[in-house]
Amino acid sequence: MAVRTGEQFLEGLRDGREIWLEGERVEDVTTHPKLSRMAHTLASIYDLQVSPEHHEVMTFKSPSTGEPVARSFKIPETQDDLLERRKALEVVANWSFGMLGRTPDYVNIQLTAMRQMAHVYGRKEKRFADNLIRYHEYAREKDLCLTHAFGHPQVNRAVPISDLPDPYVALGAVDTTSEGIIVRGAKLLATLAPFSDEIFAPIYRPLRPDAEEDKKYCIGFALPVNTPGLKFICRQSYDRGDSLYDYPLSGQYDEMDAMAVFDDVLIPWDRVFAFEDVELANYALQQVPMWRQYMQQVAVKNIAKLEFILGITHGIAEGIGITGFGHVQEKIAEIIDILETVRAYMRSAEADAAPCEGEGIWPAQEPWIAMRNWYPDAYVRVIWILEQLAAGGLMLTPSEEDINGPMAEDIGKYYQGATANAADRVKLFRLAWDLVGTQFGSRQTLYERFFNGDVVRLRQRRFETYDYSRAKESLRSFMDRPTGK
Numbered sequence: 001m002a003v004r005t006g007e008q009f010l011e012g013l014r015d016g017r018e019i020w021l022e023g024e025r026v027e028d029v030t031t032h033p034k035l036s037r038m039a040h041t042l043a044s045i046y047d048l049q050v051s052p053e054h055h056e057v058m059t060f061k062s063p064s065t066g067e068p069v070a071r072s073f074k075i076p077e078t079q080d081d082l083l084e085r086r087k088a089l090e091v092v093a094n095w096s097f098g099m100l101g102r103t104p105d106y107v108n109i110q111l112t113a114m115r116q117m118a119h120v121y122g123r124k125e126k127r128f129a130d131n132l133i134r135y136h137e138y139a140r141e142k143d144l145c146l147t148h149a150f151g152h153p154q155v156n157r158a159v160p161i162s163d164l165p166d167p168y169v170a171l172g173a174v175d176t177t178s179e180g181i182i183v184r185g186a187k188l189l190a191t192l193a194p195f196s197d198e199i200f201a202p203i204y205r206p207l208r209p210d211a212e213e214d215k216k217y218c219i220g221f222a223l224p225v226n227t228p229g230l231k232f233i234c235r236q237s238y239d240r241g242d243s244l245y246d247y248p249l250s251g252q253y254d255e256m257d258a259m260a261v262f263d264d265v266l267i268p269w270d271r272v273f274a275f276e277d278v279e280l281a282n283y284a285l286q287q288v289p290m291w292r293q294y295m296q297q298v299a300v301k302n303i304a305k306l307e308f309i310l311g312i313t314h315g316i317a318e319g320i321g322i323t324g325f326g327h328v329q330e331k332i333a334e335i336i337d338i339l340e341t342v343r344a345y346m347r348s349a350e351a352d353a354a355p356c357e358g359e360g361i362w363p364a365q366e367p368w369i370a371m372r373n374w375y376p377d378a379y380v381r382v383i384w385i386l387e388q389l390a391a392g393g394l395m396l397t398p399s400e401e402d403i404n405g406p407m408a409e410d411i412g413k414y415y416q417g418a419t420a421n422a423a424d425r426v427k428l429f430r431l432a433w434d435l436v437g438t439q440f441g442s443r444q445t446l447y448e449r450f451f452n453g454d455v456v457r458l459r460q461r462r463f464e465t466y467d468y469s470r471a472k473e474s475l476r477s478f479m480d481r482p483t484g485k
């Protein structure tokens, strides 16, 4: 099967999946009033793949069938491959203005990266490496959309997961049969779950090597979202069905987040990538740097998003006549510098790409680590700048009904800007508010702070694992120089 159209993608979501939203089971995510607009946004991304304009950039020939398949499944062998993948990522990120973290290319690249290192999973039992390779090919040929969930419920972080009130709060194996593993418990945080075909759950948290009771939590796997016993509990939807003038982002880009609950679910053996081998799982955590590949998608998304935010901020500054103030110029320049710094990190990681253990070529790790640890704070700063410049205007945002209602004349007079009429000025400020202040906007900031892990612990790991030899040598050579007058 070649790449899917948007309609084929939507059809795939009508499969009896168990999605819970605001106290009710969702019959059909493609028609539900609080989910359907996002489903159709994603469908429009699938349509890009088959559009004459983008088809070539977004696809490559399947090594199995010769049919066009999504480029995010391609194992990059050369720098050109990386640059071609970047172009495909740019089409999607620009289409969605960087508002979607979890376009399908994100997890596709994770899966591809894991497949590049399949031998690690097959170190002791070859079947796990074979499963991974087969699954990568399956997802590629079916053009699947995947959600992924690494973590376990935030019940009590002070104790090991085996010591939680119920040993199956975190997802664990209850039993094994000739068909597969039966699992119970929950996984989080499955962004995009209602709109995905499958859940991909590699092991991504260290387990205690010497604790027999941790073995049951050592399961890496993938499963269709509609597998019996698997349910997803969504957070409240931010798409309340309002007009896109009033909520231009909430109404189109709410990618949704969910807890995946497994109620004695069978994972067939051919969908298992690791099981009960804590030593191997912890080794794989160190040796399979999926992030070195998927950070390219993150960078491309960040650039698209920052260009969009820069446009909004600059538009607001012009709109209310504040671009002549020195501090406003300085703050807008700060956004530009953050944007260009992301671009520099990306280009540096691509330029220094090299083969490593496993298949293909891998972007350099240092620029990605630096970007990953810095960007969450930088994004918060960008949002702070936008708020500082838009100020009270973020509250002077009557609705579309007001604009067209009995107060239209007053609104026309008092809400006009230096360079825009009232309707356009309010539209711009409503867009800004949806980015920074609505539930959708707050979630965007939380996403940038946490989706890639907790920066506090990432920085601690940086401190512990950085190669200090050059720094030490630098200090030593200074200290060795003669002193005195």
Ligand SMILES: Cc1cc2nc3c(=O)[nH]c(=O)nc-3n(C[C@H](O)[C@H](O)[C@H](O)COP(=O)(O)OP(=O)(O)OC[C@H]3O[C@@H](n4cnc5c(N)ncnc54)[C@H](O)[C@@H]3O)c2cc1C
Pocket: 148, 149, 150, 151, 154, 157, 188, 189, 190, 191, 192, 257, 443, 446, 447, 450, 451, 452, 453, 454, 456, 457
């Ligand atoms: C919008 C959004 C979307 C996301 N999407 C996904 C997704 O699609 N798939 C996915 O798998 N994950 C996703 N995540 C989850 C993300 O990876 C986690 O939020 C992140 O790794 C932090 O884990 P946590 O939220 O469980 O926080 P916790 O680990 O519970 O941490 C809470 C606080 O306690 C501190 N803390 C906890 N334990 C320690 C410790 N041992 N040492 C020091 N400090 C500690 C942390 O620093 C933090 O301040 C998403 C998160 C967000 C916010």
